[in-house]
Amino acid sequence: MEPGNQLTGTLALAVFTAALGSLQFGYSLGVINAPQKIIQKHYAISLGVWSERSAPLDNSTMEDDSLDGRKDSSVLMYWSLSVAIFSIGGMVSSFFAGFVGDLRGRVKGMLMINVLAVAAGLLMGLCKIWKPHLMVIMGRAVMGFYCGMSSGLVPMYIGEIAPKAYRGAMGALHQLAVVVGILISQVIGLDFILGNDAMWPLLLGLSGAPAILQSFLLPLCPESPRYLYILHGKEQEARKSLLRLKGAYDPTPDLEEMKREKEEAEKEPNVSIRSLICSPVYRQQLFVALMMHLSQQLSGINAIFYYSTAIFSGAGVSQPVYATIGVGVINTVFTMVSVALVDKAGRRTLTLIGLGGMCCCAVAMTVGLKYQNDFWWMSYLSMTAIFLFVSFFEMGPGPIPWFIVAELFSQGPRPAAIAIAGCCNWTSNFLVGMTFPFIEALLGPYVFLLFAALLFGFTVFIYLRVPETKGRTFEEIAAVFHKGRRIPKDNNELQQLKTSSDA
Structure with missing residues (x-):
């Protein structure tokens, strides 16, 4: 290794x-x-x-x-x-x-x-x-x-x-x-x-x-070595922290990366929440971060949990609470799948697969809810759609938005970016919870077509605007946004972008 x-x-x-x-x-x-x-x-x-x-x-x-x-x-x-x-x-x-x-x-x-x-x-x-x-x-x-x-x-x-x-x-x-x-x-x-x-x-x-x-x-x-070095300039303490976290190795390359990031951060004023929102330098990263969190909360995952007990009851499940626990087990299993795959398949790929799969499941859910009283097997279609919907969610759209924000931003603006993205997540969660009963009353079973449309839009956005961050340093990821919208195909092309950006 x-x-x-x-x-x-x-x-x-x-x-x-x-x-x-x-x-x-x-x-x-x-x-x-x-x-x-x-x-x-x-x-x-x-x-x-x-x-x-x-x-x-x-x-x-x-x-x-x-x-x-x-x-x-x-x-x-x-x-x-x-x-x-x-x-x-x-x-x-x-x-x-x-x-x-x-x-x-x-x-x-x-x-x-x-x-x-x-x-x-x-x-x-x-x-x-x-x-x-x-x-x-x-x-x-x-x-x-x-x-x-x-x-x-x-x-x-x-x-x-x-x-x-x-x-x-x-x-x-x-x-x-x-x-x-x-x-x-x-x-x-x-x-x-x-x-x-x-x-x-x-x-x-x-x-x-x-x-x-x-x-x-x-x-x-150990304290975060990036916090110790980049924010407080404590190189020796950062070195000790790296050795504790990573074992016996030469920490010089990691310290050099932090040194470059610290030098870049010192060229700019302190990045507060207000300055991050107003700064054109970080606008693209911030927009991507917020859209990733919105895709999580506006995907309809909370609506699925809202409907699950009624659907399981309609399908003849005598104890719907146990079926709901089954959904929780699926949640856990496929989050573990994401943990295993995210550093191999990549963040962007898993998110695209997850959102696309959820979009298809939302359409199937609409059909199942619409005709479950007309055809006995439609309830089972709805149940299957629930389990698949949750599976696709936990493969990508569930876990990835929480940590990709830390990857998109360098040390200086990272805390402010995480604060803004977190507030966006909590706010959208609250708004969905408050408005969903009214939307459901208005649209009935067609409510999932609304989520299908949102999921399709988020899928297109991520395909066009979100770079792959797998295996790249924070500095390399920042170079993608500083250079422009074009998403590099591999690390070699990204390095070329970074070199030309530095020049």
Whole structure:
């Protein structure tokens, strides 16, 4: 194996430790769904609108006559806020990811924000001691604030410490940890484990558990050598960090690359979020980064999860929740496929395959939903389309946008770019969640034709405008955008572009 590209125990520990933040993100995304009815009952009791004539609390659904009909809207309002406040917290805090990462470093930054995750877990885990609806909402808001920063810091740190040959695979581990977190929350949220009346506060409170483990492991992880050298000029500390991460090798080539990047960064003023948005130098990279994140959130993946239970029920599945967990397993398996392929097939190729496949599945989904009451086998077409849709999503459009932003930008503008892209992701996620019920009511089963059209547009854009970043240095990737829109066919042509650009 080429020196400097070997996988060491310290590197594995650092990537695993960082990915715990992503696991916590995924768990927090999925944990609120399984115990929905039970949480709503406790909200009703806290608000004083639970009817005494109703049956004792158990895992049955909340019947219409269980609530005072004049007041049950307040339960739904607090429930909706419990779900939405998580995204709002992420939208706000994503702007601070770059600032926190630069303030004390990537490692200490992740350690600092763990205070938020632990506090959020305690608020939700102890919600029964006061007013559950307020405690859960506060906990979800704080957890969303944590996840907004974590979803920026984790890909940033992993992207900066990963060897060039494995940068894609390690970057995709962020998404893998997210889907594993979602799957864990679905499994332990089952009725007979923690998704019941007695244990649901513990189920929510465990959202903060990964932060405790991460806090013990982070002091063992080296700081990003790029952060040490490029931002603070600490060459010797960067050298020690490289040797810890990559083992015994000559770090001179890596340090020379960082030196060139530092010299380029010093020629320009500090790149804040505002200056990055206004600067024509980075406009193409920023546009590509935002479109990659939009393609993830506007792909219809959340709508698929919205429809999945109803489709599985229509197909005769007696326990749709287990089928939904099956979708979570598919999520995890194909994210692992992406981890294995991303450094071989390339980011651009996997994203194109993923978006194109999702587009075809969206059309099949439309046909299945339209005719599932007319032909018995149409429900199975819809089920197949769901599994394939999720598979294609996790092969490329799911994991790649999170780490490709770190590859598209050099050290100077990288934190600001990750903050902007993260805010774009969280905002579009929130808007899709808020508007989809209304769009679905308007278009019915044809709603997936809208997503098919968007997916087709994103596929064309990525084919025309997104370069391949596999196996290239940050400096080489930047040269593509500085030279123009033309996408080089291989590394030799890219080197020619870079040489002529320098001249």
